[in-house]
Amino acid sequence: MDLQQLFIHDTTFSFGLEIVLRCMLMYLLIIVFLRLTGKRGIRQLSIFEVAILLALGSISGDPMFDADIPILQALLVMSVVIVMYRLTTFLMMKYQPFEDLIEGKALYIVEDGMLVLDQIRHGKMSHDEFFAEMRQQGVEHLGQVRVALLESDGKLSLLFYPNHEVRYGLALFPKAIQPLHKVHANVQYACTHCGFVSTLSVLHSPCLRCGCTIWSEAINPIRVT
Ligand SMILES: [Zn+2]
Known part of the structure; x- marks a missing residue:
């Protein structure tokens, strides 16, 4: 050289x-x-x-x-x-x-504590990306979130439920999402695909909202701010 x-x-x-x-x-x-x-x-x-x-x-x-x-x-x-x-x-x-x-529209990602199905179906969002963004904003589970709006600049705007309205929701932190081996009566489970919450009688029942069969135990702690 x-x-x-x-x-x-x-x-x-x-x-x-x-x-x-x-x-x-x-x-x-x-x-x-x-x-x-x-x-x-x-x-x-x-x-x-x-x-x-x-x-x-x-x-x-x-x-x-x-x-x-x-x-x-x-x-x-x-x-x-x-x-x-x-x-x-x-x-x-x-x-x-x-x-x-030019800028793209703001998109509703979460409404009433559940992911908006249209956005998941059209591939406009990746679960990991938005879950990470929500975790960074201190969200523990979807049951705390009334609305999540994806702005055109990629930021997520969140509106929360007041404490007395926080319901069971899909946990967002990895350790809280455990694969299920059996289901118990009177326990709330959350669909890992859309956040729909329900009790289950069979381990792999399809979600009534999106048809997905993978559930994790739902949680309902309030937000600590
Ligand atoms: Zn579902």
């Missing part, structure tokens, strides 16, 4: 200086253009905004060290992207269907 080729190749001292200058200019441009998006931070990004950031990122990188790309061209490309971005966000504000199309 030729180390000179690998590390230096045809870099001259003056082109090295040009790179320093190019980086400083592009750095300033990136900050100016990110400010022009009007976003205050990047904590919550929708898919659409990630796309814009990727576009800006890839436009910004090359002019930093490619002698064939003048800064003016990068400036032009970034300006077009930002104008398109501002136009799109303006249209999204004006027309709700357009916003749904």
Whole structure:
């Protein structure tokens, strides 16, 4: 391997200086253009905004060290992207269907302590992902949750039952979900697929709501906040 080729190749001292200058200019441009998006931070990004950031990122990188790309061209490309971005966000504000199309709709994942079947069927959610998100928000079982809404930026918004309305629900922490070997009368079980709660007379009875046959013991502790 030729180390000179690998590390230096045809870099001259003056082109090295040009790179320093190019980086400083592009750095300033990136900050100016990110400010022009009007976003205050990047904590919550929708898919659409990630796309814009990727576009800006890839436009910004090359002019930093490619002698064939003048800064003016990068400036032009970034300006077009930002104008398109501002136009799109303006249209999204004006027309709700357009916003749904671009950003995606918020989806109900849990209603009345049970998973919404349509969302499971259409593969719009993975159990693991949302159970993890709910655990992180301090949910012990689905019986505590009145509504869970998946926002278009991927965050989960939760509404809880007041303590006296917490019912039996599907446990969300792994140790609380044990495979059943037999069923007992007067014990509540939760369908591991949809969260439906019922007593069982036979070990593998199909769930009345979704038809799944895998159950775990339901629990009903209230939320400790
Ligand atoms: Zn079920």
